[in-house]
Amino acid sequence: MNIIDITTEAGTAEVTYAEFGQGRPVVILHGGAGPQSVTAFAELFAARGDSRVIVPTHPGFAGTPRPDHLDSIRALAELYATMIDELDLTDVLLIGNSIGGWIAAELALIAGPRLSALILVDAAGLDVDGHPIADFFSLTMDQLADLSYFEPGAYRIDVDALPAPVKSAMAGNRAALLAYAGTSMADPTLRMRIAGIRIPTLVVWGQADRVVDPAHARAYATGIPGAALDLIDNAGHLPQLETPERLRDDVAAFVAGYQSALPATSRTPM
Template sequence: MSTAHLVVPGTGPVPVTYTDSGSGRPVLLLHGGAGPFSVAGFAALLSAADYRVIVPVHPGFDGTPRPAGLTTMAGLAAVYASLLRELGLTGVCVIGNSIGGWIAAELALTASGMPGSPVSSVVLVDAAGLRVDGAPVPDFFSLTLDKVAELSYFNPDAFRIDPAAMPPERAATMTANRAALLDYAGTGMADPGLRDRLPAISVPVLVVWGAADRMIPVEHGKAYADGIPGAQLRMISDAGHLPQLETPAELLAAVGEFTAVTWQPRQGGPRS
């Protein structure tokens, strides 16, 4: 783990904990509300597939500090744009799951209006952030862990968590992560104005969705793909809200096909 001490416009000093693994095409991998462990295995797959993978911990998750003024996805997007610049990276593909996808959408919007942005493409994996009529997002904060599994996975039994068997430190981390998630996303997990802003995105975007996702329904994936000019939608039949856990090989293949077309050689700066 490394820590970057950033000074972010509009927020001020922000320490960001992150891992940096592999070499090759640069990827920023953003976790969802489940925390950084939910993307760790996929980060290892990407690293083995000739990507350089930066995985930050959203400030406030896993015991990391969060400045009082950092409470929005747009704010997190600004933090990660600063992190990429601090690392000297360009031509970065941002991959985000759930709220990480929401942050990735904000980064895509920023990159589209900023010449020289470090972000060149985005993959939205079962991304939160939209409000879609007729396809409401459940109130995550009112759900039991068992219900979260039912809504999140194609095969819930493989991922159920028994609270009684959970180590106390893990339970405390989950509680703190839920509090940070609530501060960032609210109970609605959406920005009512985001959908209207999507047409301004001009960087290449791939939308990947687990067909069994009942946490963020498939209609949200279709809304992202329909709202972003040129966006592709790829469905994964045997996955729910977290394809990187249920079908990592299929998600890796989708990312590989996308970046093979969109990645520009000689980009991706040196390690700092």
């Protein structure tokens, strides 16, 4: 694990991040399930041999500290924009799942030329009439599994059987998620603002997602100019867990597709 202090106009925060592989930078932003929900996918993606995959832990998750000024998705996006600058990352492929996708959408609006493509995986953040995002804070773990997965039985957690430190970290995750995203996990202004995203974008969604249902996929895909939409039949809210190879291959194919239209001198292997 690496730790870096990042200072924005709001203040300073310590960011812990994992890094896998070498090559073109890929930043993966996790959702409310925490960094462990994307770590295996990050390793799988890095195993292609052409990517340096960076996975930040949102401050407050996995037992990390969260300063009081970090209290919104926008604040996290500003934090990661500064982190990308300080790490001097360019040609960044940005991938976000759930609230990580919401952060990624905000980041794509402010990070400028350092980002080259955006992948939104079952992203929260939009207010879609008639399709509210499930209230995570009112659900039991069994209910959350039922809404999150194509095959819920494979991913159920017996919270009572978990060690005390794991329970404590889960409670911290929950508190951080509430601070950042609120109970609605949506920003009514975002749907209008995503029209300002100007980088190639792929919207990937599990058809079985009942946390953030596929109506949100269509809203993102129609709201972002030129965005492509990819629906996965046998996945729910976390395709990186249920169908990781399919997600990896779809992302690689998307990147290869948009890069084929670039001048040869601008292409990055993927």
